[in-house]
Amino acid sequence: MFDTQDQATKPNSHYEQVIDVLAERHVKTEAIEMMRQCIGWCSEQKGEFLVDLILKAKPEIVVEIGVWGGKSLVPMARALKANKNGVIYGIDPWNPVESLKEVMEDANRNYWGQIDHLGTKQSLEQNIRNFSLEKNVVLIQSTSEDAAPIQGIGLLHVDGNHSEKMSYLDVTKWVPFVKSGGYIILDDMTWYEKGNFTTKKACEWMDANCIKLAEFDDNCKWGLWVKP
Numbered sequence: 001m002f003d004t005q006d007q008a009t010k011p012n013s014h015y016e017q018v019i020d021v022l023a024e025r026h027v028k029t030e031a032i033e034m035m036r037q038c039i040g041w042c043s044e045q046k047g048e049f050l051v052d053l054i055l056k057a058k059p060e061i062v063v064e065i066g067v068w069g070g071k072s073l074v075p076m077a078r079a080l081k082a083n084k085n086g087v088i089y090g091i092d093p094w095n096p097v098e099s100l101k102e103v104m105e106d107a108n109r110n111y112w113g114q115i116d117h118l119g120t121k122q123s124l125e126q127n128i129r130n131f132s133l134e135k136n137v138v139l140i141q142s143t144s145e146d147a148a149p150i151q152g153i154g155l156l157h158v159d160g161n162h163s164e165k166m167s168y169l170d171v172t173k174w175v176p177f178v179k180s181g182g183y184i185i186l187d188d189m190t191w192y193e194k195g196n197f198t199t200k201k202a203c204e205w206m207d208a209n210c211i212k213l214a215e216f217d218d219n220c221k222w223g224l225w226v227k228p
Helices: 014-035 044-057 073-083 106-114 117-130 164-177 200-209
Strands: 061-065 087-092 137-141 153-158 178-186 211-217 221-226
Touching (some): 014 044, 014 073, 044 073, 044 153, 044 178, 073 087, 073 117, 117 137, 153 164, 164 200, 200 221
Parallel strands (some): 061 153, 087 137, 153 178
Antiparallel strands (some): 178 221, 211 221
């Protein structure tokens, strides 16, 4: 019997598979080195996951809500660059007034009220230039609520204000712009203030409207969903 499988769809040879693995390892190593130079809280475990997801799923449009110093945005941008296609839109107000909206805990209010928002954004912009990621990153200085819609999102990473009101707004506004089969990651699923899990409502909405694939727990709990 003749093999009628199209040549383009055949599995790579062993040699090609080894080269692919080495290339991916190189990209991941570079991405982690880059994120170590960025301000933020994204764990290296999560950074590696984000790189792997982008290398495999090859989204053309990625949106991140809540960028801060780019610790998760930069590794994603590096993966998009490796794909030779794709842009990540990073949406963040970099504004202490917006950071404090609906925040209840005194410690959190003191932190966000004193930290240098403008300096953090400038540090990220410099890193983007240093890492030659300008073609893969568009920074949008805006709240999630005010930012213009972006259609056809292949990967949405939600890591903005974790208050109940703002986290719920983030998912209900932006998930509808994720295309069918696209992925959504929601960070800090168990954020806790004044006796309440403030992101619980957003998580419940995600469970009702998308298909949950996994939960992860490193320095925080975060989840992965796919858009039906």
